[in-house]
Amino acid sequence: MSVPNHVAVIMDGNGRWAKSKGLPRKMGHVQGGKNVEDMLYIADELGIKYFTVYAFSTENWKRSEEEVSALMTLLRSYLSSGFKKTAKNNVRIRIIGDRTGLAKDIQELINDLEESSKDNTGLQFQIAINYGSRDEIVRMMRSMALEIEAGNLSSDDITEEYVSKHLDTGDIPDPDLLIRTSGEQRLSNFLLWQLAYTEFYFTDKHWPEFDKEELVKAIESYSKRDRRFGDAK
Numbered sequence: 001m002s003v004p005n006h007v008a009v010i011m012d013g014n015g016r017w018a019k020s021k022g023l024p025r026k027m028g029h030v031q032g033g034k035n036v037e038d039m040l041y042i043a044d045e046l047g048i049k050y051f052t053v054y055a056f057s058t059e060n061w062k063r064s065e066e067e068v069s070a071l072m073t074l075l076r077s078y079l080s081s082g083f084k085k086t087a088k089n090n091v092r093i094r095i096i097g098d099r100t101g102l103a104k105d106i107q108e109l110i111n112d113l114e115e116s117s118k119d120n121t122g123l124q125f126q127i128a129i130n131y132g133s134r135d136e137i138v139r140m141m142r143s144m145a146l147e148i149e150a151g152n153l154s155s156d157d158i159t160e161e162y163v164s165k166h167l168d169t170g171d172i173p174d175p176d177l178l179i180r181t182s183g184e185q186r187l188s189n190f191l192l193w194q195l196a197y198t199e200f201y202f203t204d205k206h207w208p209e210f211d212k213e214e215l216v217k218a219i220e221s222y223s224k225r226d227r228r229f230g231d232a233k
C-alpha cells in the first residue's frame with residue numbers, strides 16, 4: 001500500500017454527529033477535537049509525514065456567537081494543553097491562516113507552540129485556523145505588492161515557486177490526499193492553490209466517528225489510483 005506523504009482533512013460533520021446523538025453542537029466539537037488527537041497518532045503510525053486539518057475557516061465567523069465562542073474556548077484548551085503533549089512526542093505544529101484575526105492570547109499560544117516544536121522531526125502537523133484560501137492568496141498578493149513598491153521584487157521574479165513559497169504553507173509539500181468527511185463534496189475555501197493535483201476522497205462518516213479503519217480505507221483507495229500530473233503514462 002503506498003502511503004501518501006501529506007494528508008489534508010476537511011473535518012466536517014461535528015454538528016450533525018451531535019444531532020444524531022441528541023447532543024448540543026458544542027459536544028460535537030468536543031468529540032471532534034478528541035478525534036484530532038487520536039488521528040495524529042494513527043497517521044504517524046501509518047507512515048504519513050504531513051497531516052493538515054481544517055479547524056476554523058474565515059467563513060466560520062458567520063456562525064452564532066455561542067458556537068464561535070465554544071470553538072475558541074476549545075481551541076485555547078488544545079493550544080495550551082492538549083497539543084503541548086503532542087509536541088512532546090516529537091510532532092512539529094504549525095498554524096496556517098490569518099492569526100492576526102484571532103484574540104491576542106490565542107496568538108501567543110500559537111507562537112509558543114510553534115516555537116517549542118520547531119525542531120521536532122516527527123509528524124508535521126498543520127492546523128488551519130481563521131484560514132481561507134482566498135484570504136491567504138490576497139494576503140500573499142499584498143505582501144508581494146509591498147515588495148514591488150519597495151523595489152525588492154520585479155514581475156519576472158513572480159513564478160509558481162515564488163507564490164508557493166509565500167503562501168502560509170511555505171515549505172510544506174502539497175497534499176497528496178484530501179479527505180472530506182460527512183458527505184459534502186466541496187472545498188469550502190481550503191487550500192485552493194495547493195490542491196491542484198491532489199487526489200480527493202469523500203466519506204459519509206462524520207468527523208467524530210472517523211477512525212483508523214476509515215483512514216486506512218481512504219489510503220487504500222488512494223494507493224489504487226493512477227496518479228497523473230498532466231503527463232501520459
Ligand code: IPE
Nearest residue numbers: 011012013014015016017055
Ligand atoms: C466541522 O463540523 C467543524 C467546524 C466547521 C468548526 P461542523 O460544525 O461544520 O458540522 P456540521 O457540518 O454542521 O454537521
Ligand code: IPE
Nearest residue numbers: 010011012054055056057188
Ligand atoms: C469547512 O466546513 C470548514 C471546516 C471544516 C473548518 P464548513 O462546515 O464550515 O463548510 P460549509 O459551510 O459546509 O461549506
Ligand code: MG
Nearest residue numbers: 012013014015
Ligand atoms: Mg459543516
